[in-house]
Amino acid sequence: MQKHQMLIDGEWVAAQKGEYFESFNPFTGEPWALIPRAGAADVELAVAAARNAFKNPAWRGISASARGALLRRLGDLVARDAEKLGILETRDNGKLISEMGAQTRYMPQWYYYFGGLADKMEGRVIPIDKAGCFNFTLEEPLGVVAAITPWNSPLMLATWKLAPALAAGNTVVWKPSEHSSVSALEFGKLFAEAGFPPGVVNILTGFGNEVGTPLIAHNDVAKVAFTGGDRTGQAVYEQAARGIKKVTLELGGKSANIVFGDANLDNAVKGVVSGIFAATGQTCIAGSRALVERSVHDEFVRRLVDFARTAKMGDPLDPGTQVGPITTKPQYAKVLEYIQIAKDEGAKCALGGTAASRPECGSGWFVEPTIFTGVDPKMRIAQEEVFGPVLSVIPFDGEEQAVAIANDTQYGLAAGLWTENMGRAIRMSQTLEAGTVWINTYRATSYMSPFGGYKRSGIGRESGLSAMREYLQEKSVWIDTSGNVPNPFVMR
Numbered sequence: 001m002q003k004h005q006m007l008i009d010g011e012w013v014a015a016q017k018g019e020y021f022e023s024f025n026p027f028t029g030e031p032w033a034l035i036p037r038a039g040a041a042d043v044e045l046a047v048a049a050a051r052n053a054f055k056n057p058a059w060r061g062i063s064a065s066a067r068g069a070l071l072r073r074l075g076d077l078v079a080r081d082a083e084k085l086g087i088l089e090t091r092d093n094g095k096l097i098s099e100m101g102a103q104t105r106y107m108p109q110w111y112y113y114f115g116g117l118a119d120k121m122e123g124r125v126i127p128i129d130k131a132g133c134f135n136f137t138l139e140e141p142l143g144v145v146a147a148i149t150p151w152n153s154p155l156m157l158a159t160w161k162l163a164p165a166l167a168a169g170n171t172v173v174w175k176p177s178e179h180s181s182v183s184a185l186e187f188g189k190l191f192a193e194a195g196f197p198p199g200v201v202n203i204l205t206g207f208g209n210e211v212g213t214p215l216i217a218h219n220d221v222a223k224v225a226f227t228g229g230d231r232t233g234q235a236v237y238e239q240a241a242r243g244i245k246k247v248t249l250e251l252g253g254k255s256a257n258i259v260f261g262d263a264n265l266d267n268a269v270k271g272v273v274s275g276i277f278a279a280t281g282q283t284c285i286a287g288s289r290a291l292v293e294r295s296v297h298d299e300f301v302r303r304l305v306d307f308a309r310t311a312k313m314g315d316p317l318d319p320g321t322q323v324g325p326i327t328t329k330p331q332y333a334k335v336l337e338y339i340q341i342a343k344d345e346g347a348k349c350a351l352g353g354t355a356a357s358r359p360e361c362g363s364g365w366f367v368e369p370t371i372f373t374g375v376d377p378k379m380r381i382a383q384e385e386v387f388g389p390v391l392s393v394i395p396f397d398g399e400e401q402a403v404a405i406a407n408d409t410q411y412g413l414a415a416g417l418w419t420e421n422m423g424r425a426i427r428m429s430q431t432l433e434a435g436t437v438w439i440n441t442y443r444a445t446s447y448m449s450p451f452g453g454y455k456r457s458g459i460g461r462e463s464g465l466s467a468m469r470e471y472l473q474e475k476s477v478w479i480d481t482s483g484n485v486p487n488p489f490v491m492r
């Protein structure tokens with residue numbers, strides 16, 4: 001079994017207590033790597049390193065253009081190592097190499113884009129209303145950013161934080177998920193190679209309560225950038241609030257993929273399948289509710305089931321595999337529990353509904369692609385995030401009812417619309433409570449376009465120009481130009 005070290009102040013180290021935990025390969029169900037189990041003492045060291053690096057002229061004193069150049073160099077190194085990093089992700093989290101490899105190959109674009117933005121975040125001169133005063137603004141970094149990430153798209157979701165945080169001149173302590181540390185540690189080797197000074201990026205491996213909690217509580221952490229489940233996000237938000245820290249939260253979803261009778265049904269079937277089965281449902285943007293207009297409901301379900309039935313399951317490292325295992329054993333149990341809940345609630349199982357015992361699934365934690373019909377929008381299976389290959393199909397009549405059902409959850413991450421009526425598509429894009437709306441497509445994301453949630457799906461935006469603002473603070477600077485300080489007892 002490989003034994004790993006974590007990154008503090010440019011050094012590869014064990015945890016202070018010398019403890020390790022096992023990381024499992026979800027396809028074999030076997031442990032394959034030993035990861036340092038960090039704790040509060042390691043948090044102290046990593047935050048001190050990040051704090052010192054933030055003040056160090058080697059980082060603070062270089063120009064924004066030089067920071068941009070470092071980010072672009074990092075992008076080139078990620079491009080060079082994309083295949084290796086993708087394979088490590090798949091070993092660790094069991095998601096398909098076709099998906100993880102596509103993500104690691106696309107990741108350099110974030111470093112190029114935010115590297116380009118680094119020297120373009122200009123302040124403003126305000127045409128101030130006070131005579132004898134000149135007023136301008138500065139865009140300044142926040143300080144030490146705590147980045148806490150989940151296991152489902154480990155390096156991509158870290159990149160969404162690291163690229164703008166570093167472009168803005170912050171330093172970072174990153175805690176990857178305990179289920180996907182290996183790719184994070186391999187990726188961590190690239191910072192020194194790209195030329196980042198020691199301590200600018202630190203990586204602490206371990207568990208949420210042992211690393212995440214002291215990290216968020218630390219006085220020298222200025223901002224928490226978190227992606228994960230909404231309950232964890234709530235705890236992170238509450239704790240960050242005690243220190244009045246800035247936060248961005250990217251949380252879960254129960255996104256609706258809405259199919260109208262006038263849609264190109266072949267495309268809509270592909271879109272619904274891509275939304276729920278392509279990533280084994282283990283994506284925050286899973287289109288886990290298919291809302292289907294009653295006039296085409298039966299025909300659509302028939303085509304959907306026929307298509308989903310052909311999905312090839314098996315080794316996620318095989319590029320031909322379409323549905324992989326569930327990443328962790330507890331999550332596997334949770335998905336099966338939700339399937340039982342749906343059955344108990346009276347939903348009708350049109351496909352799957354069991355653990356997968358196909359020979360090609362080996363000893364991995366696989367669940368059959370599952371489709372429930374006859375789902376009432378109030379059922380738990382239609383309201384709660386399952387994070388597995390389980391789709392709820394809900395019929396509707398007309399646009400108004402589609403919007404009402406789509407918006408009737410506590411989440412608001414994304415929505416898909418399948419219709420040839422562009423007037424309706426644009427109307428609905430304005431009424432759907434979701435941070436992203438896809439029309440006749442699904443699961444498209446880009447470094448250029450803001451991503452984030454409405455309602456319980458999160459706070460703040462990642463990617464695009466908006467993301468830079470999440471890592472900067474604006475300072476207002478006043479200068480007297482009159483040479484004559486007026487009456488000190490009257491506010492100017």
Ligand code: NAD
Nearest residue numbers: 149150151176177207208212213228229232250251252284
């Ligand atoms: P999780 O919430 O269990 O864990 C996320 C991270 O938080 C991990 O690194 C974990 O160790 C850490 N953590 C756990 N408890 C903590 C605490 N008390 N304080 C600080 N950190 C703590 O999520 P997960 O199971 O790894 O990921 C799946 C969830 O992430 C799903 O709900 C999914 O929807 C969500 N997600 C959201 C997005 C998005 O961008 N909106 C993207 C991917 C995943």
